[in-house]
Amino acid sequence: MGLLEIPGKVHDENRQGEAFLPADLFNGSFRKRFYIESYGCAMNFADSEVVASILGQEGFGATRNYEEADLVLINTCSIREKAEDTVRKRLKEFRRNKEQNPSMLIGVLGCMAERLKARLLEEEKLVDLVIGPDAYRSLPGLVKEAETGQKGVNVLLSREETYADIAPVRLDSGGITSFVSIMRGCNNMCSFCVVPFTRGRERSRDAHSVLSEIRDLYQRGYREVTLLGQNVDSYYWVDEQGDQAVTFADLLGKAALVSPDLRIRFSTSHPKDITDEVLHTMARHENICKCIHLPVQSGSTRVLQLMNRTYTREWYMAKLNRIREIMPDCSITSDMIAGFCTETEEDHRETLSMMEFAKYDFSYMYFYSERPGTLAAKRYEDDIPEATKKRRLQEIVDLQGRLSKESNQKDLGKTFRVLIEGDSKKSAHDWVGRNSQNKAIVFPKAGHGYTRGQYASVKVTGCTKATLLGQVVEESRI
Secondary structure: OOEEEEEEEEEOOOOEEEEEEEHHHHHOOOOEEEEEEEEOOHHHHHHHHHHHHHHHHOOEEEOOOHHHOOEEEEEEOOOOHHHHHHHHHHHHHHHHHHHHOOOOEEEEEEHHHHHOHHHHHHHOOOOOEEEOOOOHHHHHHHHHHHHOOOOEEEOOOOOOOOOOOOOOOOOOOOOOEEEEEOEEOOOOOOOOOOHHHHHOOOEEOOHHHHHHHHHHHHHOOOOEEEEEOOOHHHOEEEOOOOOOEEEHHHHHHHHHOOOOOOEEEEEOOOOOOOOHHHHHHHHHOOOEOOEEEOOOEOOOHHHHHHOOOOOOHHHHHHHHHHHHHHOOOOEEEEEEEEOOOOOOHHHHHHHHHHHHHHOOOEEEEEEOOOOOOOHHHHHOOOOOOHHHHHHHHHHHHHHHHHHHHHHHHOOOOOEEEEEEEEEOOOOOOEEEEEOOOOOEEEEEOOOOOOOOOOEEEEEEEEEOOOOEEEEEEEOOOO
16 A cells, blocks of 8 residues: 655654655545644554544545645643643644634644643634544544534543554554554553543553554564553453453564564553563564663652652662663663652752663653642642753753763674664665664665665664664675
């Protein structure tokens, strides 16, 4: 199936670039057109793929231009205040266009929809539709309601909904890599996080449907899938008869057996739930990528307790040691929050020393933003001055920059199997792909004749803080 670009944008730390839709969803004869943008985490991106499928089944086609759309949707994030501000600004742009095209409907999906429904609908009058993460099946009916002048709203959370029977429309950048959601919701009540309140309780998707989707992607030419969940390590599915239980380690191993030429990644792991069984499964299968995102959030045991992370500094360090004992070549990435409630300079220094100990290859770094409705907002005062938060964050960013560069320098002279994902951003004469450790490697196209979706053996000859540079060393195409 061919792929064509649409303007639906992807605003995600883990995945950048233009969004794509299958050509038949764009080129067909459709009664109405939709436009979608995604902000925030990979789960939001995957949810947009489910929404695109539901709309396609109802006769909606895609458009590159939101100004000609009958339905404009933003899939939103509530993790940080900045994300909400960005979405609100974008909604105002859409609203101005609606003044010229009154029949156009504007809708908000996802986490922000659930949290700010009254404000978006009544106070600011920015949207016509508000649909929560568990209510996407009701979207066609809500659109029909909104077409009559009614406000379409469904933000009810579910204990069962996993969208397991819906084949997502792939909104990716080229048909090589894709996301597969394996679970929804979260049972961890980290005090800074809104996810349990906006996405509901944890539930795992039918293992058979997950594996079927992975096999279908491989047969269609995809060569890498990322298993997605708020906390994939707590995946646990039991069949209707109750006689077959599948853990995350089981699912990971079964996914790896689809084909040795299909890479398997996963995100995200909570440190308390990643088991030795998962680590040994990763080590046993070459095509399970050797990269673990293991958010630490803080290096201080005192702050971790306030965050309700359920582990100590020492416990987390022991987990890092265990990962490297079983998989010495595994890269580890992390999340960190600067300036959480009551954080002292000593707490901050413990975060910096944790980073030095862990030698993170990469991290997502933020300063604390209080989110209404969270346990932290109810229990603690947001008492760290913003200037202090920003200064501490900059120290974390600077340290991570050094650690990332040192990590890349250690790869000089090594040869990696690289999955080619497309042209380098800086030059159409170079390919860019990633190795098992999820590091981007740029190398020349000239003289080799590779295409996207093939693997190449690439020797690292140079590096920057963010990227490895290399040369092909053998012609082993797959």
